[in-house]
Amino acid sequence: MVTIQEALKIINDQNVELKTESRNLNDCLGFSLAENITASFDMPSFDNSAMDGYALCGISKQYIIVGEVAAGDSSDIELENGEAIRIFTGARVPENTSAVMMQEKTKLEGDKLILEEEPKPGQSIRKQGGELKTGQEVFKKNYTITAAGIGLIGALGIDKVEVYKKPKINLITTGNELIEPGKPKKEGQIYESNSYALAAAAGKYGFPVTQKLQIEDDFKAIKSGIKKLLETSDVLILSGGISVGDYDYVKQALEENGVKEQFYKVFQKPGKPLYFGRKENKFVFALPGNPASSLSCFYIYVLPFLDKINGSKRLGLEKYSFPISQNYENRSDRPSFLKAKVTDSKVEILNGQGSSMIQSMAQGNALAFIDAETLIKKGEPIDCYIIS
Structure with a gap:
């Protein structure tokens, strides 16, 4: 078992081949x-007008209009003192232009242009290379x-x-009890939701999932499914079957497919049975099957790695410190990522912290981190990973 910091370091220290x-x-x-x-x-590549109005030569309140220039015109016009020319946004200003006056602050009297106010030198001119x-x-x-x-x-x-190049991501969920949403549910069955949540989370940050498989708790089927998807994966994500139950076959199936363990189990709550491995330049995350654990582990561990192999400066969720809105005691002997909601620059720890409970995660927008056996008093700052 490794600590959170050790797990993150192992992930970040992986040598990866970035393809372009x-x-x-x-x-x-x-x-x-x-x-x-x-x-x-240079950008702009020439001096141009910032608005529709008149290009002016000299500083005055009255000018003689001598023509017009539109955006895209390439003719060379040179103004003399006391002259003005009708000009439009983005058009090149004539030589000797002192300023541009917006049309709303002008009036016409024949060929004379009268200004409401005296222009300031250089106003409303976008300078070359500005x-x-x-x-x-x-x-x-x-x-x-x-x-x-x-x-x-x-x-x-x-x-x-x-x-x-973005990594090719494939996803496997395991479990005899799982059925697809939309199908009739029998006693003892639950609807499979992790693949939808994980694919949506990955997609939100620009990492589409290419292929998904749902496999029953059968060793041969899981081993075969891993072999099939691993061949076309840069990153293979599994959910479920990674704990120590009689039907948890994922770890053994990965080993028999040549995946080398980098770490297994993290001293944290939720998500203790987290696995990270690699086979040559292919990487595997096996996440717990409980919905909140699975999604929390994706945000904290998988997303930073996807950013890393995408060549991105961003490495996972942004982390901020916010004062807590209530007293909260983490009685667990493990450091915990808690479902939370940040509003008005304060963080509230939500009810429903069970690893199987996804409702509170859906209502929240952050994961708050609290050390083991720690009492946080109202108003004290805690670290929060912002999801949305």
């Missing part, structure tokens, strides 16, 4: 860059691409980027 690929700009959201990106030109300079680093390698990031990369004229 070139992806089109419209298909790289959520991927991590495998290259640095620099600006190949956002980025040629050669400036825009994104470092390992940046996880967002929608805004895609917009900026596109604005730099780049249509393809080199990114780290």
Whole structure:
């Protein structure tokens, strides 16, 4: 058995092979860059108007209008003192432009432009290079691409980027008692939900599950299922069958498939029977079958590893410290991850902390960490891993 810190270190210290690929700009959201990106030109690449209005030469309240320039016009216009030109957002400002005045603060009298107020030098002009300079680093390698990031990369004229390939994830759940939602339930049966919760959690953070299998508590079937999905997995996640019961065959089946144990069992609550192994460049997490344990272990251990092999700067859930809203005593002899809810910068430990209880996890948005046999008084800070 290992401690939480030891388990996390073993996972983080794994040598992994990061694979890269070139992806089109419209298909790289959520991927991590495998290259640095620099600006190949100034941005903006020319002085342009920040709004619809008039480009002015000189500082006054009255000008003569001498023309018009729209966004995309490439003609070279040079203003003289006392002249103005109609201009639109994004259009290149003429030479000698002192300022741009928004149209709402102007009025026309024939070819004369009258301003409500005197302009300030440089106002409403986006200066060349005001956002980025040629050669400036825009994104470092390992940046996880967002929608805004895609917009900026596109604005730099780049249509393809080199990114780290996302891991191929497969999922197995085990248990004789499990049936699919939607089917009639007999006495002694329960609906299988872990595969849905784990796939949804992985998908939320940009890691789609490729294939799922539900297998009964049969050693040969579990061994065969592991062999089948391991062949096409970068990461194989199992739920159930990893404890010490008579029908818990997962650990033995993994061993007979050549998976080498990195650790088994973590001194924590919930999720003590947690297994992590590898076979060459393939990795296996065997999670407990209880729903809250399974999902908690995914957030604390699996997600950081998926981020690691995705080349991401993010490594799992963000952790913050919040004052607790009530006195709480952790009577367990193990450090615990507790279902919690953070609101108004305070954390409430929820009822229903049993490892099989998923309702409280569905109502919460965080996992609060409390050491073993510890009394936390109202207002004292505790660490929280934010789920949503």
